[in-house]
Amino acid sequence: FQGGSIKNFQDFTQTCKRMFLSENWRSTKEILDYSKNYFLDSTGQRANYEEELKKFSSARKGSIPKVFSTVGHLSKILCLIKENKGKEIGIITRTNKQIIEISKHLDINNIEYTATSSQATSLDARSSTITFIKALISNDPADKVSATFTAFSPYSLKEAFDFSTALAKKDYKQIAKINLGTSDLTRDSLDRLFLEKIYPLCVSKGPEWFTTAVSIRSQIDEYLTVSNPTLEALLDFLAIGEEVEVERSKKAEITLTTVHKAKGREFDIVIALPSSSVHPYSYIDTIVTSIFKSKGIDLQDEIIEESIRVNFVAFTRAKKELNVITDLRHVDDFHWNENLSDLEVDAVTDTNISSVLDYNLTEAYSLFLGGKFTQAEKLLKGEDPWLMERIVSYFNNVDHFSWSSVMTKTDEFLMKNILGVKSYSRKFGAGSGGGTKFGLEVHPAFEKILNNKAKPEDYSDDVKKALKNGLAALKDLEKEYPGLKLVGTEVKVELPLKSLVKYKQDDLIFKGKIDALYKHNSGYLEVDWKSSKNDSDGDVVIYKRQLSVYKKMYSIDKKIPEDEIKTCLIYVALRGNISTGKFGRSRYTGSRDAQVFKTFEKHLQQILEWRKDPKKFIKKFIDIQVNHPLILILQYKLKKELRHRKTKPKKPKSKKS
Numbered sequence: 198f199q200g201g202s203i204k205n206f207q208d209f210t211q212t213c214k215r216m217f218l219s220e221n222w223r224s225t226k227e228i229l230d231y232s233k234n235y236f237l238d239s240t241g242q243r244a245n246y247e248e249e250l251k252k253f254s255s256a257r258k259g260s261i262p263k264v265f266s267t268v269g270h271l272s273k274i275l276c277l278i279k280e281n282k283g284k285e286i287g288i289i290t291r292t293n294k295q296i297i298e299i300s301k302h303l304d305i306n307n308i309e310y311t312a313t314s315s316q317a318t319s320l321d322a323r324s325s326t327i328t329f330i331k332a333l334i335s336n337d338p339a340d341k342v343s344a345t346f347t348a349f350s351p352y353s354l355k356e357a358f359d360f361s362t363a364l365a366k367k368d369y370k371q372i373a374k375i376n377l378g379t380s381d382l383t384r385d386s387l388d389r390l391f392l393e394k395i396y397p398l399c400v401s402k403g404p405e406w407f408t409t410a411v412s413i414r415s416q417i418d419e420y421l422t423v424s425n426p427t428l429e430a431l432l433d434f435l436a437i438g439e440e441v442e443v444e445r446s447k448k449a450e451i452t453l454t455t456v457h458k459a460k461g462r463e464f465d466i467v468i469a470l471p472s473s474s475v476h477p478y479s480y481i482d483t484i485v486t487s488i489f490k491s492k493g494i495d496l497q498d499e500i501i502e503e504s505i506r507v508n509f510v511a512f513t514r515a516k517k518e519l520n521v522i523t524d525l526r527h528v529d530d531f532h533w534n535e536n537l538s539d540l541e542v543d544a545v546t547d548t549n550i551s552s553v554l555d556y557n558l559t560e561a562y563s564l565f566l567g568g569k570f571t572q573a574e575k576l577l578k579g580e581d582p583w584l585m586e587r588i589v590s591y592f593n594n595v596d597h598f599s600w601s602s603v604m605t606k607t608d609e610f611l612m613k614n615i616l617g618v619k620s621y622s623r624k625f626g627a628g629s630g631g632g633t634k635f636g637l638e639v640h641p642a643f644e645k646i647l648n649n650k651a652k653p654e655d656y657s658d659d660v661k662k663a664l665k666n667g668l669a670a671l672k673d674l675e676k677e678y679p680g681l682k683l684v685g686t687e688v689k690v691e692l693p694l695k696s697l698v699k700y701k702q703d704d705l706i707f708k709g710k711i712d713a714l715y716k717h718n719s720g721y722l723e724v725d726w727k728s729s730k731n732d733s734d735g736d737v738v739i740y741k742r743q744l745s746v747y748k749k750m751y752s753i754d755k756k757i758p759e760d761e762i763k764t765c766l767i768y769v770a771l772r773g774n775i776s777t778g779k780f781g782r783s784r785y786t787g788s789r790d791a792q793v794f795k796t797f798e799k800h801l802q803q804i805l806e807w808r809k810d811p812k813k814f815i816k817k818f819i820d821i822q823v824n825h826p827l828i829l830i831l832q833y834k835l836k837k838e839l840r841h842r843k844t845k846p847k848k849p850k851s852k853k854s
Contacts, residue, residue, distance in 0.1 A: 220252075220254065220255065221254065221513070223255075223516055224513055224516060224519075225258055225516075226254055226255045226259075227262065227537075228255075228259070228262060228519045231262045231512065231537045233253050234537055236505060236509045237250060241502065259517055261537060261538055262512070262519035262539070263539045263541060264523065264541070265520065265541050266524060266540065267522065270470065271302040275306060275308075281518075286450060286465070286468065287452050287454060287464030288452070289455070289469050291507065296312060296313075300453055309450070310449050313458040319405045319409050322406040322409035325347040326395060326410055328344055328346075328347050329377070329394075330395075330413075331343075331432060332377055333379055333380040334381060334382065339364060341377065342364045343620070344377055345360050345361075348402065351377070358617065360372060362617035365619055378390075395410050416435055420435075456510050457507075459510070463514055463515075463516050465515075465517045467515035467518070467519050467520065469512060469519065469520065470523075471508040471523065525542075582841065584831065584835055584838060585815065585842075588814065588815060592807060592814070595705075595808065596704065596705065598804065599709065600709060604800075605804075607814060607818035608818065610804075612827075635660075638660050639769065640728075643667060643726055644686040647683055647686050647713060653668070659770065663728060666769040666770065667726060667782070669782065670769070670782055670784055671724075674784075678715070678718070680718035681722065682716055683714075684714040684715060686712065686714075687711075687712065688713075690711065691708050692750055692754060694707045711751065720757075721757065721763070722764075723751070723762065724765050724767060725743070725765070725767065726769055727769065728768075728769060729770070730772050730773060731771065732771060732783045737785050741788075744787050745797070747764070748762045748764050748790055749790075759791075765784060766785040767782065767784050770782075818831075818832065818835065819836060
């Protein structure tokens with residue numbers, strides 16, 4: 198009953214008398230005409246609903262709905278809010294993910310609203326709090342470094358990045374200087390942690406942070422009823438815990454809600470962001486679809502019909518005006534008759550603005566709690582241009598590149614290459630780094646086994662399974678490549694960059710490392726191990742490109758014709774996003790290497806252009822659209838540094854004596 202499915206209701210129609218509610222007392226005639234015709238023209242079962250909607254009308258009249266085709270959904274929402282100030286506005290989405298994205302934008306623009314789902318600030322608060330707690334209980338240096346980036350850390354952002362760089366260099370002496378305090382899995386210890394550190398900061402950051410902290414504390418209390426608590430189990434428990442919902446302002450003119458929670462509600466103005474029927478299709482969907490098909494139910498038809506019904510519900514929440522925001526790809530689904538709706542194609546785009554929580558004040562307060570009074574005062578009074586200096590310094594001093602350092606997304610390049618945060622992901626709060634740790638175990642294990650220094654049986658659980666999968670794949674390769682013999686593992690190749698791509702200077706080296714190199718009767722074979730959970734098409738394309746680069750490097754270095762070198766990508770631990778016991782393998786052979794290499798060269802030339810002129814990198818980074826709290830803060834900081842540099846008075850020239 199929660200979704201838009203009506204199958205359960207249809208079971209009653211055979212025994213009940215049908216009576217149609219035809220007159221609508223909420224919406225205008227124009228809104229109802231649009232909604233009714235949208236539904237009838239979209240459904241594949243028009244005959245079933247035509248009679249029911251035939252007299253669906255209203256005595257009230259108004260303007261016809263407006264459909265906006267734009268890539269700047271968030272900016273258009275802001276425009277509509279400003280145009281309808283003082284009116285009751287309902288922003289209606291299909292998913293909670295949309296709610297979080299929109300709420301972050303409303304927060305940034307200091308707009309009051311009430312929401313029926315967790316807001317972006319609650320999500321950030323939850324992720325930061327759990328990361329901090331984990332660091333205080335864990336002994337893992339990576340966890341300690343991650344926590345230095347949270348609002349609870351007594352360190353400045355610059356210091357946090359310095360710790361991250363130290364971790365990348367395995368400078369554990371520097372990491373040992375991190376002093377966040379300690380805690381353990383006892384009620385007394387966690388009580389002190391929340392009372393002395395977590396609650397005070399959360400109070401300063403607003404009701405969402407404080408309510409989220411209280412919720413997490415309650416969930417921890419619930420978990421501690423188990424007999425043998427562990428950190429890993431606690432984190433799992435918190436990961437599936439219910440997120441707290443915060444009533445921001447019960448009297449707010451703006452309500453942010455999903456369609457499901459909008460049922461039975463009404464608003465003067467509705468801003469609808471309707472859904473399409475297209476959604477990712479996973480293996481679990483295949484299983485469920487097969488089960489329903491055996492019962493004579495076509496789920497694909499049901500999904501399409503549900504989207505239509507859900508959109509109909511969203512449209513009919515409007516009393517006076519309906520605004521539909523979509524994109525160019527789906528505009529024809531919502532504007533098909535110019536008599537029923539007006540169309541406006543908008544060139545507006547969404548821009549990232551730093552959080553209204555005022556990052557400087559937040560960081561300064563964290564320093565204050567950590568006893569660093571002088572640094573806190575300095576942060577509030579001035580602006581240390583360390584970020585711009587670090588970017589410029591990186592490009593001035595970098596002397597080599599590798600495959601992993603060639604990134605064209607400026608946020609990834611800044612975080613991973615310049616600032617040393619290798620664990621950075623655009624999806625904020627996602628993952629624990631477990632996949633990376635697994636990969637770091639698998640690769641050295643393969644090196645030992647191929648060099649006869651270990652056996653699969655020496656390893657446990659998933660690592661052993663991955664090793665057996667890899668060795669089985671090698672057995673298959675021996676049949677395809679007669680005379681296959683190991684040349685070496687972790688084979689390092691270094692070349693002057695100008696010998697690899699179009700580049701004239703002698704100041705750069707390009708480094709590569711081949712996981713396993715084999716020789717056979719007809720040439721050479723490069724093997725690359727991958728421990729990813731999935732072998733998606735996108736990832737396979739990228740990894741094949743990586744091997745094409747290593748192939749060209751080895752060809753140049755050893756003066757071997759490229760056509761005598763083959764490449765092979767082997768996935769050894771395919772287990773899917775949901776654990777089902779599956780642990781498979783797959784294999785991909787490189788092809789079209791020359792063409793694939795051109796893509797890499799294009800990407801590398803972009804990096805070289807940034808090296809030549811770091812200002813281009815800085816501008817592109819500031820303009821990039823990424824909704825990640827740390828990226829927003831860094832963009833804000835760079836803008837401040839640029840403004841400070843422009844307004845800084847020039848030193849007067851000294852007079853000659």
